[in-house]
Amino acid sequence: MTREKLVALIREKGSYLCVGLDTDPAKLPAHLSGDADAVFRFNKAIIDATRAACVSYKINTAFYEALGTKGWEVMEKTVHYIGADHFKIADAKRGDIGNTSTQYARAFFEALPFDAVTVAPYMGEDSVRPFLEYEGKWAIVLGLTSNKGAQDFELQASGEGLLYERVLKTVSGWGTDQNLMFVVGATQADAFIRIRELVPGHFLLVPGVGAQGGSLEQVSEKAMNKDCGLLVNASRAVIYASGKEDFADAAAAVAGQYQAEMAAYLQRFNG
Numbered sequence: 001m002t003r004e005k006l007v008a009l010i011r012e013k014g015s016y017l018c019v020g021l022d023t024d025p026a027k028l029p030a031h032l033s034g035d036a037d038a039v040f041r042f043n044k045a046i047i048d049a050t051r052a053a054c055v056s057y058k059i060n061t062a063f064y065e066a067l068g069t070k071g072w073e074v075m076e077k078t079v080h081y082i083g084a085d086h087f088k089i090a091d092a093k094r095g096d097i098g099n100t101s102t103q104y105a106r107a108f109f110e111a112l113p114f115d116a117v118t119v120a121p122y123m124g125e126d127s128v129r130p131f132l133e134y135e136g137k138w139a140i141v142l143g144l145t146s147n148k149g150a151q152d153f154e155l156q157a158s159g160e161g162l163l164y165e166r167v168l169k170t171v172s173g174w175g176t177d178q179n180l181m182f183v184v185g186a187t188q189a190d191a192f193i194r195i196r197e198l199v200p201g202h203f204l205l206v207p208g209v210g211a212q213g214g215s216l217e218q219v220s221e222k223a224m225n226k227d228c229g230l231l232v233n234a235s236r237a238v239i240y241a242s243g244k245e246d247f248a249d250a251a252a253a254v255a256g257q258y259q260a261e262m263a264a265y266l267q268r269f270n271g
């Protein structure tokens, strides 16, 4: 999906919500049996219930890889079921020597119809570049993550600044704001102003609202740019809004609430 189409979707829906399909068979409502087919039935119901409120879905591949071959099949069925009108992210955190990253890019962009893959930048330019070579596809590179461990490396001094600042500066030179985004955790609100100084035009994928406690308002106020420039992810807060038979209605209600807040922030912070 091109940036132009993504921005148009955000404007049309008044939403920059990305629903995370981190589906764990152990957390399914009791009336769905906990096998891989049940995971697909659950995903389908969540997608049907939330598609009007969001512009994107993020599939964290770990939850599917953990189920073996069947899990990969469910992921494939799920990404096809989402369809062309949502921005589809494989949260796979890949990246390897160029020859191997090329195969990862083929896996997610050719064998599967994802629009974007999350990529770890630790191995440098040749590990990221293969994900940037597809028209209308995106690499979403880890910048400043939402977890406590961000302190271990990302927030440590490196040269004149912090390591994550160096990553944003360097990696932004490898692609453009049409094929490269960055992951920045909603829990890192203090860093958003600095991040926008470094990458004013890029989209940011922002996980960490909902279950991790990040503030949607703070993220929106500090990091929205003229094209919105944000995809804010919520996984558990939406998909497990109810653990009972009404799980899809409950997910629709939470997603709708996020959409309403986002529509207001688009007015307030983005004109």
Ligand SMILES: O=c1ccn([C@@H]2O[C@H](COP(=O)(O)O)[C@@H](O)[C@H]2O)c(=O)[nH]1
Binding pocket: 020, 022, 060, 091, 144, 145, 146, 147, 183, 184, 185, 207, 208, 209, 210, 211, 212, 233, 234, 235, 236, 237
């Ligand atoms: O810095 C990061 C990078 C990725 N994630 C992923 O986003 C979702 C968040 O799930 P919630 O249930 O909304 O907390 C999950 O897939 C993480 O692996 C992140 O949280 N932080």
